[in-house]
Amino acid sequence: MTEALRTYGLLFKWECLRLRSTLALIIVIQVVLAIGVVYGLSFLLPDISGSSALYLATGAPTLSLLILGITVVPQEVARSKDTGRDQYLRALPLPALSMLAASVTFWLLANLPGTALSLWVAKLRFDITLDIDPLVAAVIVLVALTAASVGYALAQSIPPQATQQISSFISIGILLFSPINFPLSRLPQTLQTIHEVLPITYMADLVRWSLTGRATHDPTLSFGVVGLWCLAGLLISYRVATKRR
């Protein structure tokens, strides 16, 4: 365990050093995106009610964590496969999922300033009252890790050339057809049924609960569903990360 933590720390350092020259730009983009989702969508929905504003304000961080996992992590994996970095690191004595853990840690930390600012903007714009639960950090890590493990497993299983198209396609699906920025009841019945199995609605609900204390589902149920998806994502990621040609 100590060895796993030590190598995880070294890989995280590798990530920070590798991306240091673009770190400032990455943070600025994350901030603009996060604020843009809150502020921009409010133009789309000018007469926003209290409930809609709540969904919009707490949906922005969820969306940002999902995009991190489904878009950023897979594209990093694809790039890593293209440059040979993935193959090189596989030949080093590293635990199977340490690359995923280091990547999620880096992107999550880069994501935090944007998430915090988007909440502040939402508070100012919609007069939302925040009631932050002590479990908020656990919720954010769980949601990010679940999305990232699914994205990682996907990117390791498909050719790098296809990764960008597929991850963008999934992101658009999440943005338009997932109950993150609006309630599940607004979707057609078929999509509602699908979302009862997928973790997205539970992720959004957990984030909303951890930030405002308000939720549609019992948080224990949401933790259970997202936790199971996280476990499944990690198991599949482990399988593809240790698969030999």
Next chain:
Amino acid sequence: MTALLSIRGVSKIYQRGIVANDDVSLELEAGQIYGLLGPNGAGKTTLVSQILGLAQPTSGSIHVEGVDVTRKSVVARKACSYQPQTNAPIEGLTPREAIELVGRIRGATRVDVRRRAEELMDTLQIVEWADKQIPLSGGVGRLTSFCMAAVAPGRICVLDEPTNDVDPLRRKLLWKQVRFLADAGSAVLLVTHNVLEAERSVNRLGIMSGGRLVVQGTPESLMARFGVISLDDVYARVVGPGGVSSKEMAG
């Protein structure tokens, strides 16, 4: 002496029947440099991937320090340090950072890694690039990749074309370091196209063609066997038109 690396009857047949290697057997002891020669597509890189535990043979066994790494690939990753055929991907890092990070990941202490990294860069005369993040020239990149493999060397060092793009002066320095690794107790598997350099540097060598290890032995024994005076001629007799490998395959 017990072999550090023992490969027995290894074959790899991909789907659609493509044969990557076919019944390859070789042994490598501590202190030895084994040169693996062969034309493009001969199966050398597949064999390297199998030794590192990245590719699974269809049949046969690969033992590293007595452990079958076809079942326990983690043993291979700990025992083998590796210089890939293309330069190690170190975008965004300086050579010093990359070398030290790999040394630490391979389990060496911070102090040892710093000392050894400095020593290697100094010996190979790349100190002036040590702290530069700019894209490195091919040769400096290659030497940095070598340092990453040599900073905390495994019991087995797998070096894939270590001298490509390296200038003649530093090439000599690099060969000295390869010999140093072997003298310090590692077994070195050297994959190369450079037959002349291999002749001067290796203890044993094998020539692969069409996935098979067609001949192997000491440079002297192979030259005697074919009645020639250079490894270039041995190589031509084995893989050239009408050579041993084509006859074997035709037969």
